[in-house]
Amino acid sequence: MGTLGRAIYTVGFWIRETGQAMDRLGCRLQGNYYFQEQLSRHRTLMNIFDKKPIVDKEAFVAPSASVIGDVQIGHGSSIWYGCVLRGDVNNISIGSGTNIQDNSLVHVAKTNLAGKVLPTIIGDNVTVGHSAILHGCTVDDEAFVGMGATLLDGVVVEKHAMVAAGALVRQNTRIPSGQVWGGNPAKFLRNLTKEEIAFISESAINYTNLARVHASENDKGFEEIEFEKVLRKKYARKDEEYDSMIGIVRETPPELILPDNILPNKGEQKSS
Amino acid sequence: MATFARLSRKALKLTSPLSLSSHHHNPLRSLSSAAAAVQPHQQSPPPTKREIVESPDRVKWDYRGQRLSIPLGQWNPKIAVDAYVAPNVVLAGQVNVCDGASVWNGSVLRGDLNKIIVGFCSNVQEKCVLHAAWSSPTGLPAETSIERFVTVGAYCLLRSCTIEPECIIGQHSILMEGSLVETHSILEAGSVVPPGRRIPTGELWAGNPARFVRTLTHEETLEIPKLAVAINDLSKNYFHEFLPYSTVYLEVEKLKKKLGINI
Numbered sequence: 028m029g030t031l032g033r034a035i036y037t038v039g040f041w042i043r044e045t046g047q048a049m050d051r052l053g054c055r056l057q058g059n060y061y062f063q064e065q066l067s068r069h070r071t072l073m074n075i076f077d078k079k080p081i082v083d084k085e086a087f088v089a090p091s092a093s094v095i096g097d098v099q100i101g102h103g104s105s106i107w108y109g110c111v112l113r114g115d116v117n118n119i120s121i122g123s124g125t126n127i128q129d130n131s132l133v134h135v136a137k138t139n140l141a142g143k144v145l146p147t148i149i150g151d152n153v154t155v156g157h158s159a160i161l162h163g164c165t166v167d168d169e170a171f172v173g174m175g176a177t178l179l180d181g182v183v184v185e186k187h188a189m190v191a192a193g194a195l196v197r198q199n200t201r202i203p204s205g206q207v208w209g210g211n212p213a214k215f216l217r218n219l220t221k222e223e224i225a226f227i228s229e230s231a232i233n234y235t236n237l238a239r240v241h242a243s244e245n246d247k248g249f250e251e252i253e254f255e256k257v258l259r260k261k262y263a264r265k266d267e268e269y270d271s272m273i274g275i276v277r278e279t280p281p282e283l284i285l286p287d288n289i290l291p292n293k294g295e296q297k298s299s
Numbered sequence: 300m301a302t303f304a305r306l307s308r309k310a311l312k313l314t315s316p317l318s319l320s321s322h323h324h325n326p327l328r329s330l331s332s333a334a335a336a337v338q339p340h341q342q343s344p345p346p347t348k349r350e351i352v353e354s355p356d357r358v359k360w361d362y363r364g365q366r367l368s369i370p371l372g373q374w375n376p377k378i379a380v381d382a383y384v385a386p387n388v389v390l391a392g393q394v395n396v397c398d399g400a401s402v403w404n405g406s407v408l409r410g411d412l413n414k415i416i417v418g419f420c421s422n423v424q425e426k427c428v429l430h431a432a433w434s435s436p437t438g439l440p441a442e443t444s445i446e447r448f449v450t451v452g453a454y455c456l457l458r459s460c461t462i463e464p465e466c467i468i469g470q471h472s473i474l475m476e477g478s479l480v481e482t483h484s485i486l487e488a489g490s491v492v493p494p495g496r497r498i499p500t501g502e503l504w505a506g507n508p509a510r511f512v513r514t515l516t517h518e519e520t521l522e523i524p525k526l527a528v529a530i531n532d533l534s535k536n537y538f539h540e541f542l543p544y545s546t547v548y549l550e551v552e553k554l555k556k557k558l559g560i561n562i
Contacts, residue, residue: 129389244369
Protein backbone atom coordinates (compact mmCIF):
# COMPACT_ATOMS: atom_id res chain seq x y z
CA MET A 28 0.00 0.00 0.00
CA GLY A 29 1.42 3.35 -0.98
CA THR A 30 1.44 6.45 1.16
CA LEU A 31 -1.65 7.83 -0.55
CA GLY A 32 -3.44 4.52 -0.07
CA ARG A 33 -2.54 4.51 3.59
CA ALA A 34 -3.82 8.07 3.99
CA ILE A 35 -7.12 7.23 2.30
CA TYR A 36 -7.42 4.08 4.40
CA THR A 37 -6.95 6.13 7.56
CA VAL A 38 -9.51 8.69 6.48
CA GLY A 39 -11.90 5.88 5.64
CA PHE A 40 -11.36 4.46 9.10
CA TRP A 41 -12.16 7.83 10.71
CA ILE A 42 -15.34 8.17 8.71
CA ARG A 43 -16.37 4.64 9.65
CA GLU A 44 -15.74 5.41 13.30
CA THR A 45 -17.89 8.49 12.96
CA GLY A 46 -20.56 6.38 11.33
CA GLN A 47 -20.48 3.91 14.19
CA ALA A 48 -20.66 6.72 16.70
CA MET A 49 -23.71 8.04 14.85
CA ASP A 50 -25.19 4.55 14.93
CA ARG A 51 -24.66 4.32 18.68
CA LEU A 52 -26.20 7.74 19.15
CA GLY A 53 -29.22 6.68 17.12
CA CYS A 54 -29.52 3.52 19.18
CA ARG A 55 -29.37 5.46 22.43
CA LEU A 56 -32.10 7.79 21.20
CA GLN A 57 -34.26 4.79 20.40
CA GLY A 58 -33.71 3.69 23.97
CA ASN A 59 -35.44 0.56 25.16
CA TYR A 60 -37.11 -0.05 21.83
CA TYR A 61 -33.81 -0.63 20.14
CA PHE A 62 -32.94 -4.20 19.31
CA GLN A 63 -29.37 -4.92 18.49
CA GLU A 64 -28.85 -7.47 15.79
CA GLN A 65 -26.81 -10.48 16.73
CA LEU A 66 -24.93 -13.04 14.77
CA SER A 67 -27.00 -16.00 13.79
CA ARG A 68 -26.98 -18.47 16.62
CA HIS A 69 -28.99 -21.04 14.78
CA ARG A 70 -27.31 -24.41 14.81
CA THR A 71 -27.95 -26.58 11.84
CA LEU A 72 -26.57 -29.68 13.47
CA MET A 73 -26.80 -29.79 17.20
CA ASN A 74 -25.79 -32.29 19.84
CA ILE A 75 -27.93 -33.11 22.83
CA PHE A 76 -25.82 -34.36 25.73
CA ASP A 77 -24.12 -37.43 24.25
CA LYS A 78 -26.28 -37.74 21.15
CA LYS A 79 -24.95 -36.24 18.00
CA PRO A 80 -26.30 -36.21 14.48
CA ILE A 81 -24.49 -38.30 11.89
CA VAL A 82 -24.87 -36.87 8.43
CA ASP A 83 -23.47 -38.36 5.26
CA LYS A 84 -21.21 -36.09 3.28
CA GLU A 85 -23.40 -36.40 0.19
CA ALA A 86 -26.54 -35.36 2.03
CA PHE A 87 -27.96 -31.86 1.82
CA VAL A 88 -29.02 -30.17 5.02
CA ALA A 89 -30.33 -26.67 4.47
CA PRO A 90 -28.76 -24.07 6.75
CA SER A 91 -32.16 -23.16 8.17
CA ALA A 92 -33.00 -26.73 9.08
CA SER A 93 -32.27 -27.97 12.55
CA VAL A 94 -31.07 -31.50 13.07
CA ILE A 95 -30.89 -32.19 16.76
CA GLY A 96 -29.73 -35.21 18.72
CA ASP A 97 -29.59 -38.78 17.60
CA VAL A 98 -30.28 -38.46 13.88
CA GLN A 99 -28.71 -40.45 11.09
CA ILE A 100 -28.98 -39.15 7.57
CA GLY A 101 -27.88 -41.40 4.73
CA HIS A 102 -26.27 -40.90 1.38
CA GLY A 103 -28.01 -38.56 -1.06
CA SER A 104 -30.78 -37.55 1.31
CA SER A 105 -31.93 -33.99 1.55
CA ILE A 106 -33.34 -32.01 4.43
CA TRP A 107 -34.89 -28.86 3.03
CA TYR A 108 -35.36 -25.36 4.37
CA GLY A 109 -36.91 -24.92 7.76
CA CYS A 110 -37.14 -28.60 8.63
CA VAL A 111 -36.82 -29.73 12.20
CA LEU A 112 -35.53 -33.21 12.93
CA ARG A 113 -35.57 -33.56 16.65
CA GLY A 114 -34.11 -36.84 17.85
CA ASP A 115 -33.76 -35.89 21.48
CA VAL A 116 -35.54 -38.68 23.32
CA ASN A 117 -35.15 -41.45 20.78
CA ASN A 118 -33.37 -41.96 17.50
CA ILE A 119 -34.29 -40.95 13.97
CA SER A 120 -32.76 -42.76 11.06
CA ILE A 121 -33.18 -41.63 7.50
CA GLY A 122 -32.12 -43.86 4.64
CA SER A 123 -30.39 -42.92 1.45
CA GLY A 124 -31.95 -40.89 -1.34
CA THR A 125 -34.78 -39.69 0.88
CA ASN A 126 -36.04 -36.15 0.79
CA ILE A 127 -37.77 -34.32 3.59
CA GLN A 128 -39.20 -31.18 2.12
CA ASP A 129 -39.51 -27.70 3.51
CA ASN A 130 -40.88 -26.93 6.96
CA SER A 131 -41.43 -30.57 7.90
CA LEU A 132 -41.10 -31.84 11.41
CA VAL A 133 -39.79 -35.23 12.43
CA HIS A 134 -39.91 -36.08 16.06
CA VAL A 135 -39.89 -39.18 18.23
CA ALA A 136 -41.70 -40.32 21.30
CA LYS A 137 -40.01 -41.90 24.27
CA THR A 138 -42.67 -44.51 24.62
CA ASN A 139 -46.34 -44.55 23.85
CA LEU A 140 -49.11 -45.42 26.31
CA ALA A 141 -48.55 -49.14 25.86
CA GLY A 142 -44.88 -48.68 26.70
CA LYS A 143 -43.65 -49.42 23.20
CA VAL A 144 -40.41 -47.71 22.22
CA LEU A 145 -40.91 -45.61 19.13
CA PRO A 146 -37.98 -44.42 17.10
CA THR A 147 -38.67 -42.82 13.73
CA ILE A 148 -37.32 -44.84 10.85
CA ILE A 149 -37.55 -43.48 7.35
CA GLY A 150 -36.38 -45.81 4.59
CA ASP A 151 -34.62 -45.23 1.31
CA ASN A 152 -35.97 -43.06 -1.53
CA VAL A 153 -38.89 -41.78 0.51
CA THR A 154 -40.51 -38.50 -0.43
CA VAL A 155 -41.88 -36.57 2.51
CA GLY A 156 -43.80 -33.54 1.30
CA HIS A 157 -43.79 -29.98 2.58
CA SER A 158 -44.88 -29.32 6.17
CA ALA A 159 -45.43 -32.97 6.98
CA ILE A 160 -45.34 -34.02 10.60
CA LEU A 161 -43.87 -37.42 11.35
CA HIS A 162 -44.03 -38.48 14.96
CA GLY A 163 -42.58 -41.76 16.07
CA CYS A 164 -43.47 -43.68 12.94
CA THR A 165 -41.91 -46.02 10.44
CA VAL A 166 -41.89 -45.19 6.75
CA ASP A 167 -40.56 -47.97 4.54
CA ASP A 168 -38.56 -47.65 1.34
CA GLU A 169 -40.08 -45.75 -1.56
CA ALA A 170 -43.13 -44.60 0.29
CA PHE A 171 -44.67 -41.22 -0.30
CA VAL A 172 -45.96 -38.88 2.38
CA GLY A 173 -47.88 -36.01 0.81
CA MET A 174 -47.86 -32.33 1.63
CA GLY A 175 -49.11 -31.37 5.05
CA ALA A 176 -49.72 -34.96 6.15
CA THR A 177 -49.50 -35.90 9.79
CA LEU A 178 -48.40 -39.35 10.91
CA LEU A 179 -48.93 -40.01 14.58
CA ASP A 180 -47.21 -42.50 16.90
CA GLY A 181 -46.66 -46.03 15.69
CA VAL A 182 -47.84 -45.53 12.14
CA VAL A 183 -46.26 -47.84 9.61
CA VAL A 184 -46.26 -46.83 5.97
CA GLU A 185 -45.27 -49.87 3.96
CA LYS A 186 -43.21 -49.97 0.80
CA HIS A 187 -44.78 -48.11 -2.16
CA ALA A 188 -47.64 -46.85 -0.03
CA MET A 189 -48.82 -43.30 -0.24
CA VAL A 190 -50.32 -40.86 2.23
CA ALA A 191 -52.28 -38.18 0.39
CA ALA A 192 -51.86 -34.48 1.03
CA GLY A 193 -53.40 -33.14 4.20
CA ALA A 194 -54.09 -36.57 5.65
CA LEU A 195 -54.01 -37.28 9.35
CA VAL A 196 -53.04 -40.88 10.04
CA ARG A 197 -54.07 -41.93 13.54
CA GLN A 198 -52.06 -43.94 16.01
CA ASN A 199 -50.82 -47.44 15.15
CA THR A 200 -52.28 -47.49 11.67
CA ARG A 201 -50.63 -49.72 9.12
CA ILE A 202 -50.84 -48.50 5.55
CA PRO A 203 -50.43 -51.56 3.30
CA SER A 204 -48.19 -51.62 0.30
CA GLY A 205 -49.52 -50.03 -2.87
CA GLN A 206 -52.45 -48.14 -1.35
CA VAL A 207 -53.35 -44.49 -1.05
CA TRP A 208 -54.78 -43.25 2.21
CA GLY A 209 -56.18 -39.79 2.77
CA GLY A 210 -58.59 -37.66 4.78
CA ASN A 211 -58.91 -36.94 8.46
CA PRO A 212 -58.67 -39.56 9.96
CA ALA A 213 -56.97 -41.30 7.07
CA LYS A 214 -58.94 -43.94 5.19
CA PHE A 215 -58.23 -46.16 2.25
CA LEU A 216 -58.93 -44.27 -0.96
CA ARG A 217 -57.67 -46.42 -3.83
CA ASN A 218 -54.80 -48.54 -5.06
CA LEU A 219 -51.76 -47.00 -6.65
CA THR A 220 -51.21 -47.48 -10.35
CA LYS A 221 -47.92 -48.78 -11.76
CA GLU A 222 -46.97 -45.36 -13.10
CA GLU A 223 -47.49 -43.75 -9.75
CA ILE A 224 -45.23 -46.29 -8.07
CA ALA A 225 -42.60 -45.61 -10.70
CA PHE A 226 -43.12 -41.90 -10.19
CA ILE A 227 -42.29 -42.11 -6.48
CA SER A 228 -38.79 -43.46 -7.03
CA GLU A 229 -38.32 -41.05 -9.90
CA SER A 230 -39.29 -38.09 -7.74
CA ALA A 231 -36.77 -39.22 -5.14
CA ILE A 232 -34.01 -39.21 -7.77
CA ASN A 233 -35.11 -35.80 -9.02
CA TYR A 234 -34.95 -34.45 -5.53
CA THR A 235 -31.50 -35.89 -4.91
CA ASN A 236 -30.24 -34.07 -7.96
CA LEU A 237 -32.06 -30.89 -7.06
CA ALA A 238 -30.60 -31.03 -3.58
CA ARG A 239 -27.13 -31.11 -5.06
CA VAL A 240 -27.76 -27.77 -6.76
CA HIS A 241 -29.09 -26.26 -3.56
CA ALA A 242 -26.23 -27.70 -1.52
CA SER A 243 -23.56 -26.22 -3.73
CA GLU A 244 -25.38 -22.89 -3.71
CA ASN A 245 -25.79 -22.82 0.05
CA ASP A 246 -22.17 -23.71 0.73
CA LYS A 247 -20.80 -20.75 -1.14
CA GLY A 248 -18.62 -18.31 0.67
CA PHE A 249 -19.03 -14.58 0.69
CA GLU A 250 -16.49 -13.84 -2.04
CA GLU A 251 -18.00 -16.40 -4.31
CA ILE A 252 -21.50 -15.00 -3.85
CA GLU A 253 -20.33 -11.48 -4.65
CA PHE A 254 -18.39 -12.70 -7.65
CA GLU A 255 -21.37 -14.52 -9.04
CA LYS A 256 -23.58 -11.53 -8.49
CA VAL A 257 -21.26 -9.50 -10.68
CA LEU A 258 -21.08 -12.26 -13.28
CA ARG A 259 -24.84 -12.55 -13.40
CA LYS A 260 -25.20 -8.87 -14.00
CA LYS A 261 -22.57 -8.88 -16.67
CA TYR A 262 -23.97 -11.78 -18.60
CA ALA A 263 -27.59 -10.75 -18.23
CA ARG A 264 -28.95 -11.50 -21.63
CA LYS A 265 -29.68 -8.46 -23.65
CA ASP A 266 -33.04 -8.12 -25.33
CA GLU A 267 -33.30 -8.12 -29.13
CA GLU A 268 -34.06 -4.45 -28.99
CA TYR A 269 -30.98 -3.75 -26.96
CA ASP A 270 -29.25 -2.07 -29.86
CA SER A 271 -32.21 0.22 -30.37
CA MET A 272 -32.41 3.53 -28.62
CA ILE A 273 -34.36 2.30 -25.63
CA GLY A 274 -31.74 -0.19 -24.57
CA ILE A 275 -33.89 -2.65 -22.68
CA VAL A 276 -31.96 -5.17 -20.65
CA ARG A 277 -33.70 -8.36 -19.70
CA GLU A 278 -32.00 -9.63 -16.62
CA THR A 279 -32.91 -13.27 -16.85
CA PRO A 280 -33.65 -15.54 -19.73
CA PRO A 281 -37.25 -16.75 -19.96
CA GLU A 282 -36.33 -20.39 -19.45
CA LEU A 283 -34.50 -21.79 -16.50
CA ILE A 284 -31.48 -23.73 -17.60
CA LEU A 285 -30.74 -26.25 -14.91
CA PRO A 286 -27.83 -28.63 -15.10
CA ASP A 287 -28.76 -31.73 -17.10
CA ASN A 288 -28.80 -34.08 -14.17
CA ILE A 289 -31.69 -32.37 -12.39
CA LEU A 290 -34.46 -33.92 -14.38
CA PRO A 291 -33.38 -36.98 -16.32
CA ASN A 292 -36.39 -36.85 -18.60
CA LYS A 293 -36.71 -33.15 -19.12
CA GLY A 294 -38.01 -33.71 -22.63
CA GLU A 295 -40.94 -35.79 -21.48
CA GLN A 296 -42.09 -33.07 -19.07
CA LYS A 297 -42.97 -35.41 -16.25
CA SER A 298 -44.40 -33.74 -13.23
CA SER A 299 -42.25 -34.05 -10.18
CA MET B 300 -28.75 -34.75 38.36
CA ALA B 301 -27.40 -31.76 36.51
CA THR B 302 -24.08 -31.89 38.27
CA PHE B 303 -23.83 -35.57 37.54
CA ALA B 304 -24.48 -34.87 33.89
CA ARG B 305 -21.81 -32.22 33.85
CA LEU B 306 -19.31 -34.46 35.58
CA SER B 307 -19.92 -37.36 33.29
CA ARG B 308 -19.68 -35.09 30.29
CA LYS B 309 -16.32 -33.91 31.54
CA ALA B 310 -15.24 -37.49 32.01
CA LEU B 311 -16.39 -38.31 28.52
CA LYS B 312 -14.32 -35.48 27.14
CA LEU B 313 -11.27 -36.63 29.03
CA THR B 314 -11.55 -40.26 28.12
CA SER B 315 -12.46 -40.03 24.48
CA PRO B 316 -11.02 -36.98 22.82
CA LEU B 317 -11.30 -38.69 19.50
CA SER B 318 -15.03 -39.12 19.50
CA LEU B 319 -15.66 -35.48 20.28
CA SER B 320 -12.92 -34.00 18.21
CA SER B 321 -15.20 -33.42 15.25
CA HIS B 322 -17.01 -30.48 16.78
CA HIS B 323 -14.15 -28.39 17.94
CA HIS B 324 -11.93 -28.17 14.97
CA ASN B 325 -10.16 -24.93 14.47
CA PRO B 326 -12.23 -21.73 14.33
CA LEU B 327 -10.94 -20.87 10.91
CA ARG B 328 -12.65 -23.84 9.42
CA SER B 329 -15.95 -23.32 11.20
CA LEU B 330 -16.00 -19.73 10.03
CA SER B 331 -15.08 -20.40 6.49
CA SER B 332 -18.33 -21.29 4.88
CA ALA B 333 -16.82 -22.51 1.68
CA ALA B 334 -15.69 -25.48 3.68
CA ALA B 335 -18.39 -27.86 2.63
CA ALA B 336 -18.19 -27.65 -1.11
CA VAL B 337 -20.04 -30.52 -2.64
CA GLN B 338 -18.53 -32.18 -5.61
CA PRO B 339 -21.09 -32.94 -8.28
CA HIS B 340 -21.34 -36.65 -8.80
CA GLN B 341 -22.40 -38.27 -12.00
CA GLN B 342 -23.79 -41.55 -10.79
CA SER B 343 -27.17 -41.75 -9.11
CA PRO B 344 -27.33 -43.33 -5.66
CA PRO B 345 -27.24 -47.11 -5.92
CA PRO B 346 -30.16 -49.00 -4.40
CA THR B 347 -27.97 -50.93 -2.00
CA LYS B 348 -27.51 -49.78 1.57
CA ARG B 349 -24.28 -48.06 2.27
CA GLU B 350 -22.47 -46.80 5.28
CA ILE B 351 -22.87 -43.21 6.31
CA VAL B 352 -19.66 -41.36 5.56
CA GLU B 353 -19.37 -38.20 7.58
CA SER B 354 -17.58 -35.23 6.17
CA PRO B 355 -15.37 -33.24 8.56
CA ASP B 356 -15.99 -30.18 6.43
CA ARG B 357 -19.71 -30.04 7.07
CA VAL B 358 -20.53 -26.78 8.82
CA LYS B 359 -22.52 -27.23 11.97
CA TRP B 360 -22.93 -23.57 12.58
CA ASP B 361 -22.93 -21.11 9.74
CA TYR B 362 -22.30 -17.69 11.21
CA ARG B 363 -24.31 -16.12 8.41
CA GLY B 364 -27.43 -18.16 9.11
CA GLN B 365 -29.68 -18.92 6.19
CA ARG B 366 -29.44 -16.56 3.28
CA LEU B 367 -32.74 -14.93 2.38
CA SER B 368 -32.43 -15.16 -1.34
CA ILE B 369 -30.74 -18.08 -2.97
CA PRO B 370 -29.96 -17.69 -6.64
CA LEU B 371 -30.02 -20.88 -8.64
CA GLY B 372 -28.20 -20.88 -11.92
CA GLN B 373 -28.84 -17.51 -13.46
CA TRP B 374 -32.09 -17.05 -11.58
CA ASN B 375 -31.97 -14.56 -8.81
CA PRO B 376 -35.09 -14.05 -6.69
CA LYS B 377 -36.53 -10.62 -7.30
CA ILE B 378 -38.00 -8.58 -4.52
CA ALA B 379 -39.67 -5.28 -5.32
CA VAL B 380 -38.42 -2.28 -3.38
CA ASP B 381 -41.56 -1.85 -1.33
CA ALA B 382 -42.33 -5.49 -0.74
CA TYR B 383 -41.82 -6.80 2.75
CA VAL B 384 -40.05 -10.12 3.09
CA ALA B 385 -39.41 -11.28 6.64
CA PRO B 386 -35.77 -12.05 7.47
CA ASN B 387 -36.16 -15.78 7.97
CA VAL B 388 -37.97 -16.42 4.72
CA VAL B 389 -36.16 -18.47 2.10
CA LEU B 390 -36.57 -17.40 -1.51
CA ALA B 391 -34.84 -19.76 -3.89
CA GLY B 392 -34.65 -19.62 -7.67
CA GLN B 393 -37.26 -17.95 -9.80
CA VAL B 394 -39.27 -16.07 -7.27
CA ASN B 395 -40.76 -12.71 -7.99
CA VAL B 396 -42.24 -10.73 -5.13
CA CYS B 397 -44.08 -7.80 -6.66
CA ASP B 398 -44.79 -4.34 -5.29
CA GLY B 399 -46.61 -4.08 -2.00
CA ALA B 400 -46.57 -7.82 -1.43
CA SER B 401 -45.55 -9.27 1.89
CA VAL B 402 -44.06 -12.62 2.78
CA TRP B 403 -44.17 -13.36 6.47
CA ASN B 404 -41.89 -15.20 8.83
CA GLY B 405 -40.86 -18.76 8.23
CA SER B 406 -42.21 -19.08 4.72
CA VAL B 407 -40.32 -20.94 2.06
CA LEU B 408 -40.75 -19.96 -1.57
CA ARG B 409 -38.81 -22.40 -3.63
CA GLY B 410 -38.97 -21.73 -7.35
CA ASP B 411 -36.36 -24.21 -8.43
CA LEU B 412 -38.35 -26.00 -11.11
CA ASN B 413 -40.73 -23.28 -12.14
CA LYS B 414 -41.68 -19.68 -11.48
CA ILE B 415 -43.37 -18.32 -8.38
CA ILE B 416 -45.01 -14.92 -8.52
CA VAL B 417 -46.49 -13.11 -5.57
CA GLY B 418 -48.55 -10.32 -7.06
CA PHE B 419 -49.27 -6.74 -6.17
CA CYS B 420 -50.49 -6.23 -2.60
CA SER B 421 -50.80 -9.96 -1.97
CA ASN B 422 -49.55 -11.53 1.17
CA VAL B 423 -48.19 -14.93 2.04
CA GLN B 424 -48.43 -15.44 5.74
CA GLU B 425 -46.35 -17.34 8.26
CA LYS B 426 -44.86 -20.76 7.58
CA CYS B 427 -46.27 -21.11 4.10
CA VAL B 428 -44.53 -23.25 1.56
CA LEU B 429 -44.79 -22.30 -2.09
CA HIS B 430 -43.24 -24.64 -4.54
CA ALA B 431 -43.64 -25.23 -8.24
CA ALA B 432 -43.63 -28.57 -9.99
CA TRP B 433 -41.96 -29.20 -13.30
CA SER B 434 -45.22 -29.54 -15.16
CA SER B 435 -48.87 -29.59 -14.22
CA PRO B 436 -51.45 -32.26 -15.01
CA THR B 437 -53.80 -29.69 -16.54
CA GLY B 438 -52.95 -27.49 -19.46
CA LEU B 439 -52.19 -24.57 -17.20
CA PRO B 440 -48.63 -23.40 -16.85
CA ALA B 441 -46.98 -25.13 -13.91
CA GLU B 442 -45.92 -21.96 -12.22
CA THR B 443 -47.29 -20.85 -8.89
CA SER B 444 -48.84 -17.50 -9.50
CA ILE B 445 -50.57 -15.45 -6.90
CA GLU B 446 -52.11 -12.38 -8.38
CA ARG B 447 -53.25 -9.05 -6.95
CA PHE B 448 -54.88 -8.67 -3.53
CA VAL B 449 -54.69 -12.30 -2.52
CA THR B 450 -54.45 -13.27 1.11
CA VAL B 451 -52.77 -16.60 1.68
CA GLY B 452 -53.21 -17.66 5.28
CA ALA B 453 -50.65 -19.15 7.63
CA TYR B 454 -49.37 -22.71 7.11
CA CYS B 455 -50.63 -22.93 3.56
CA LEU B 456 -49.04 -25.21 1.02
CA LEU B 457 -49.22 -24.13 -2.57
CA ARG B 458 -47.77 -26.16 -5.35
CA SER B 459 -48.07 -25.10 -8.98
CA CYS B 460 -51.46 -23.50 -8.56
CA THR B 461 -52.90 -20.33 -9.96
CA ILE B 462 -54.75 -17.92 -7.74
CA GLU B 463 -56.55 -15.19 -9.59
CA PRO B 464 -56.94 -11.67 -8.18
CA GLU B 465 -58.82 -10.98 -4.95
CA CYS B 466 -59.05 -14.35 -3.26
CA ILE B 467 -58.66 -15.51 0.29
CA ILE B 468 -56.96 -18.80 1.05
CA GLY B 469 -57.63 -19.83 4.63
CA GLN B 470 -55.05 -21.07 7.07
CA HIS B 471 -53.64 -24.54 6.71
CA SER B 472 -55.01 -24.98 3.21
CA ILE B 473 -53.31 -27.20 0.71
CA LEU B 474 -53.49 -26.47 -2.99
CA MET B 475 -52.09 -29.21 -5.14
CA GLU B 476 -50.70 -29.22 -8.66
CA GLY B 477 -52.63 -27.39 -11.32
CA SER B 478 -55.49 -26.15 -9.17
CA LEU B 479 -57.06 -22.88 -10.09
CA VAL B 480 -58.82 -20.47 -7.77
CA GLU B 481 -60.77 -17.92 -9.75
CA THR B 482 -61.41 -14.30 -8.80
CA HIS B 483 -63.33 -13.37 -5.67
CA SER B 484 -63.41 -16.83 -4.15
CA ILE B 485 -62.66 -17.86 -0.64
CA LEU B 486 -61.22 -21.12 0.62
CA GLU B 487 -62.00 -21.88 4.22
CA ALA B 488 -59.28 -22.81 6.69
CA GLY B 489 -57.95 -26.33 6.36
CA SER B 490 -59.26 -27.04 2.90
CA VAL B 491 -57.44 -29.36 0.55
CA VAL B 492 -57.77 -28.70 -3.15
CA PRO B 493 -56.92 -31.83 -5.19
CA PRO B 494 -54.84 -31.66 -8.37
CA GLY B 495 -56.48 -29.92 -11.29
CA ARG B 496 -59.55 -28.66 -9.38
CA ARG B 497 -61.01 -25.37 -10.46
CA ILE B 498 -62.79 -23.21 -7.95
CA PRO B 499 -65.21 -20.95 -9.83
CA THR B 500 -65.51 -17.25 -9.24
CA GLY B 501 -67.39 -15.88 -6.25
CA GLU B 502 -67.76 -19.09 -4.27
CA LEU B 503 -66.83 -20.30 -0.84
CA TRP B 504 -65.26 -23.76 -0.61
CA ALA B 505 -64.18 -25.80 2.37
CA GLY B 506 -63.18 -29.25 3.54
CA ASN B 507 -60.83 -32.07 2.68
CA PRO B 508 -61.19 -32.51 -0.30
CA ALA B 509 -62.63 -29.05 -0.91
CA ARG B 510 -66.39 -28.88 -1.52
CA PHE B 511 -68.72 -26.08 -2.48
CA VAL B 512 -70.37 -24.36 0.48
CA ARG B 513 -72.17 -21.30 -0.82
CA THR B 514 -71.82 -18.34 -3.14
CA LEU B 515 -70.47 -15.14 -1.72
CA THR B 516 -72.57 -12.03 -1.33
CA HIS B 517 -71.59 -8.82 -3.02
CA GLU B 518 -70.54 -7.23 0.28
CA GLU B 519 -68.16 -10.07 1.02
CA THR B 520 -66.42 -9.82 -2.31
CA LEU B 521 -65.90 -6.13 -1.65
CA GLU B 522 -64.29 -6.97 1.68
CA ILE B 523 -61.59 -9.19 0.16
CA PRO B 524 -59.28 -6.49 -1.23
CA LYS B 525 -59.79 -4.50 1.97
CA LEU B 526 -58.28 -7.34 3.96
CA ALA B 527 -55.32 -7.51 1.62
CA VAL B 528 -54.78 -3.78 1.95
CA ALA B 529 -55.02 -3.98 5.74
CA ILE B 530 -52.29 -6.61 5.79
CA ASN B 531 -50.26 -4.50 3.41
CA ASP B 532 -50.52 -1.61 5.88
CA LEU B 533 -49.34 -3.87 8.67
CA SER B 534 -46.44 -5.05 6.57
CA LYS B 535 -45.41 -1.46 6.06
CA ASN B 536 -44.88 -1.16 9.81
CA TYR B 537 -42.60 -4.16 9.68
CA PHE B 538 -40.87 -2.87 6.60
CA HIS B 539 -39.95 0.36 8.33
CA GLU B 540 -38.61 -1.53 11.32
CA PHE B 541 -35.84 -3.00 9.19
CA LEU B 542 -33.07 -0.72 8.08
CA PRO B 543 -31.72 -1.09 4.54
CA TYR B 544 -28.79 -3.15 5.71
CA SER B 545 -28.08 -4.79 9.02
CA THR B 546 -25.17 -4.02 11.30
CA VAL B 547 -24.27 -7.65 11.90
CA TYR B 548 -21.10 -7.25 9.88
CA LEU B 549 -19.76 -5.25 12.82
CA GLU B 550 -20.36 -8.25 15.05
CA VAL B 551 -18.57 -10.47 12.55
CA GLU B 552 -15.62 -8.09 12.43
CA LYS B 553 -15.51 -7.99 16.22
CA LEU B 554 -15.61 -11.78 16.45
CA LYS B 555 -12.95 -12.18 13.82
CA LYS B 556 -10.72 -9.72 15.62
CA LYS B 557 -11.27 -11.57 18.89
CA LEU B 558 -10.36 -14.89 17.33
CA GLY B 559 -7.41 -13.35 15.58
CA ILE B 560 -8.52 -14.00 12.04
CA ASN B 561 -7.21 -11.51 9.55
CA ILE B 562 -9.94 -9.74 7.64
